[in-house]
Amino acid sequence: MFTYLTAGESHGPQLTGIIEGFPAGMTVDIQQINSALTKRQGGYGRGNRQKIEHDQIQITGGIRHQTTLGSPISLTIQNQDFSHWQDIMDPLASGSQRSNLRQVKRPRPGHADLVGGMKYRHQDLRNVLERSSARETAMRVAIGNLCEQLLQQLDIHLVGYVYQVGPQVVGNPEHLGVAAIQQQIQTNELRIVDSQQEAKIKELIDQAKLTGDTLGGVLQVIVENVPAGLGSYTSWDTKFDAQIAASVMGINAMKGVSFGDGFLNSKKLGSQAMDPIAHQPGEWYRLSNHLGGFEGGMTNGMPLIVNAAMKPLPTLYHALQSVNIDTKEVQKANVERSDTTAIVPAALVVQSVVTIELVKQLTTTFDGSNLGRLQEQVAAYRQELAHY
Numbered sequence: 001m002f003t004y005l006t007a008g009e010s011h012g013p014q015l016t017g018i019i020e021g022f023p024a025g026m027t028v029d030i031q032q033i034n035s036a037l038t039k040r041q042g043g044y045g046r047g048n049r050q051k052i053e054h055d056q057i058q059i060t061g062g063i064r065h066q067t068t069l070g071s072p073i074s075l076t077i078q079n080q081d082f083s084h085w086q087d088i089m090d091p092l093a094s095g096s097q098r099s100n101l102r103q104v105k106r107p108r109p110g111h112a113d114l115v116g117g118m119k120y121r122h123q124d125l126r127n128v129l130e131r132s133s134a135r136e137t138a139m140r141v142a143i144g145n146l147c148e149q150l151l152q153q154l155d156i157h158l159v160g161y162v163y164q165v166g167p168q169v170v171g172n173p174e175h176l177g178v179a180a181i182q183q184q185i186q187t188n189e190l191r192i193v194d195s196q197q198e199a200k201i202k203e204l205i206d207q208a209k210l211t212g213d214t215l216g217g218v219l220q221v222i223v224e225n226v227p228a229g230l231g232s233y234t235s236w237d238t239k240f241d242a243q244i245a246a247s248v249m250g251i252n253a254m255k256g257v258s259f260g261d262g263f264l265n266s267k268k269l270g271s272q273a274m275d276p277i278a279h280q281p282g283e284w285y286r287l288s289n290h291l292g293g294f295e296g297g298m299t300n301g302m303p304l305i306v307n308a309a310m311k312p313l314p315t316l317y318h319a320l321q322s323v324n325i326d327t328k329e330v331q332k333a334n335v336e337r338s339d340t341t342a343i344v345p346a347a348l349v350v351q352s353v354v355t356i357e358l359v360k361q362l363t364t365t366f367d368g369s370n371l372g373r374l375q376e377q378v379a380a381y382r383q384e385l386a387h388y
């Protein structure tokens with residue numbers, strides 16, 4: 001069974017990831033992982049933390065001579081900022097040595113601070129914010145890229161991009177496929193398809209920054225050449241769209257997930273929302289893709305279209321009202337440092353978790369012990385479906 005776990009605080013020494021159930025026999029391209037990590041650090045509207053970090057992956061288990069062994073894979077990413085936080089974040093400093101500096105007492109509305117403090121009985125809300133920080137998503141992107149390298153071996157391709165910034169839809173007006181979207185977004189800092197909109201969107205972000213505010217948006221991931229029949233209608237917890245939705249909701253600040261035309265489908269007549277079935281020798285397909293590639297919790301062979309709605313970031317330089325957890329006085333919420341928007345890295349994180357779910361599904365539907373055998377089984381399955 002494919003599973004993964006991450007550990008590490010935002011200003012602690014490092015992030016750690018362990019993956020179990022990754023097939024043996026895949027040659028790993030480390031440069032590709034590092035390039036995904038660099039992309040996640042970028043994007044218009046990011047804060048100053050990214051000037052400090054230079055995310056690079058280190059592999060400490062499960063890979064030998066650049067090839068996966070089938071054993072658990074362990075990964076680390078160093079936090080460069082730890083050197084500035086050593087006194088405060090050192091895992092081994094004793095309680096008496098612990099600095100009282102930079103304790104967090106004024107919880108930020110919308111972040112995990114207050115409820116995390118209540119639940120875990122923390123009196124310093126730093127104990128909450130360090131782990132609830134989206135710094136952790138760097139590891140999910142590293143694991144996602146490793147999984148993307150596996151999907152490439154199965155001829156499955158995907159891309160994540162920014163569909164909406166705040167209220168402004170910038171979308172994919174021509175319904176471009178994965179390769180065309182990749183081509184369009186590589187030329188700009190916003191991962192939007194229509195680069196002519198870039199100046200306008202940058203202005204929107206600049207304006208939010210100027211007023212100490214933040215922005216969210218909508219991210220879209222498109223996946224091509226996924227075989228039909230991944231997931232199952234037979235029990236609620238085997239529905240693959242549900243598993244993807246849970247995984248996307250597991251990303252910091254995601255507040256909604258939909259597929260294809262999503263909530264818009266609820267306003268349409270059935271005749272406008274279903275995708276008519278077509279067949280030609282060796283191929284079943286649909287005449288449209290309003291449902292985003294899922295029927296009955298199963299992939300139907302059309303491209304997967306996953307939409308994720310991200311709320312605006314909770315840390316506001318123009319801070320909202322909060323209450324000091326010690327004095328109970330009304331005070332402005334804590335602010336240390338923050339992004340104005342994180343839609344660009346978020347598009348890559350959503351892409352990463354969709355990739356991870358696909359690999360999880362493929363390696364359990366088929367034998368996931370070895371890449372060669374997995375390729376053979378997926379190819380045979382594709383053949384069988386083509387001739388159904």
Ligand SMILES: Cc1cc2nc3c(=O)[nH]c(=O)nc-3n(C[C@H](O)[C@H](O)[C@H](O)COP(=O)(O)O)c2cc1C
Nearest residue numbers: 111112132134252253313314315338339342345346
């Ligand atoms: C890539 C990424 C970067 C983020 N950067 C920030 C940030 O700089 N400031 C902030 O307040 N929230 C940021 N967030 C969102 C918070 O981590 C998130 O809102 C918080 O953990 C509370 O969880 P929830 O919004 O899922 O309820 C970021 C999220 C992502 C995905």
Ligand SMILES: C=C(O[C@@H]1CC(C(=O)O)=C[C@@H](OP(=O)(O)O)[C@H]1O)C(=O)O
Nearest residue numbers: 010047049132133134135336337338339
């Ligand atoms: C560190 C990252 O994002 C962080 C996510 C984050 C949050 O609250 O989620 C708050 C900020 O943390 P800091 O105060 O340390 O700058 C972001 O920089 C990252 O993406 O690598």
